[in-house]
Amino acid sequence: MRRIGAFRNARGVKPLWKYPRRGYLGDIERKFSDFEKSRVVILPVPYETTTTYRKGAKNAPRAIITASRNMELYDEELDYEPYKIGIHTLRELKEGFNSPQKMIKALADKVQGLFSLGKLVIALGGEHTITLGMVEGLKREEKDFSILILDAHTDLRNSYEGTKYSHACVARRLIEENRIVQVGIRSLCRKEADFIKEKNLRLFYAKDIVGREEWMKEAISRLSDKIYLSIDLDFLDPSIMPAVGTPEPGGLGWYETLKFLCLLSQKKKILGIDVVELCPTPLDIPSSFAAAKLIYKLIAYLTTT
Numbered sequence: 001m002r003r004i005g006a007f008r009n010a011r012g013v014k015p016l017w018k019y020p021r022r023g024y025l026g027d028i029e030r031k032f033s034d035f036e037k038s039r040v041v042i043l044p045v046p047y048e049t050t051t052t053y054r055k056g057a058k059n060a061p062r063a064i065i066t067a068s069r070n071m072e073l074y075d076e077e078l079d080y081e082p083y084k085i086g087i088h089t090l091r092e093l094k095e096g097f098n099s100p101q102k103m104i105k106a107l108a109d110k111v112q113g114l115f116s117l118g119k120l121v122i123a124l125g126g127e128h129t130i131t132l133g134m135v136e137g138l139k140r141e142e143k144d145f146s147i148l149i150l151d152a153h154t155d156l157r158n159s160y161e162g163t164k165y166s167h168a169c170v171a172r173r174l175i176e177e178n179r180i181v182q183v184g185i186r187s188l189c190r191k192e193a194d195f196i197k198e199k200n201l202r203l204f205y206a207k208d209i210v211g212r213e214e215w216m217k218e219a220i221s222r223l224s225d226k227i228y229l230s231i232d233l234d235f236l237d238p239s240i241m242p243a244v245g246t247p248e249p250g251g252l253g254w255y256e257t258l259k260f261l262c263l264l265s266q267k268k269k270i271l272g273i274d275v276v277e278l279c280p281t282p283l284d285i286p287s288s289f290a291a292a293k294l295i296y297k298l299i300a301y302l303t304t305t
């Protein structure tokens, strides 16, 4: 573990969100985290207004970045140091947070500029609604891409608690104009189940894929060559990712997830990513660390293929 001492005070570890707002993923030396030279750009988006069960997603970007500073930057699987391709962390985006539509527009405006520079943007939520801003921004630069969503929940409700922009409606908004593939599903309501039947959607349910591998090729073959990837961390099993807003038992394991992401990176061009719904608490260290590590593994796969 690197430099853990820097994060302790006399009484032990401070709550994660008390750490400074400005942090860099991996605490990477300047030479490899300079904006101009970085191929990957991390954008913290601590947006949270419609979460319904456990609150705290707004603290997630800082918790992930703080955890990442204790992560080894050498990847043992690939015998490679992914940070050398350049990973820059931007300041938190906080514009338009008083309404979902304004946040979506502010985020789209911000990331459009980054995508136009050819950066791979990884947004750290915040709640799942930020995917809508990321996709809107990407659409202004790229016409032909499909969307892969890893999530325990279908998020296919037409509206929830009076808004069409709830985190529970994200996939429904996306499916109106995009080709989407959903993986890891194990929680939905009757109306969503009816919608899936009516539209004849092919979803990859956790019960059919956990502990198996045959599904991976089929899921990947349903995507176009270029993709946007949305990772709701609750797709993982709560045994490795307990600190999420809406945990569900029976999710994917660590190594099968890595295998899938590795395969995906070999077959498709990933244009943008979001990692959402982490809900850190002072005891959540393993969840924040797993989120940071997942992001870093993804960067490793994306940049070695």
Ligand SMILES: [Mn+2]
Pocket (backbone or CB within 6 Å): 151, 152, 153, 232, 234, 235, 246, 277
């Ligand atoms: Mn979810």
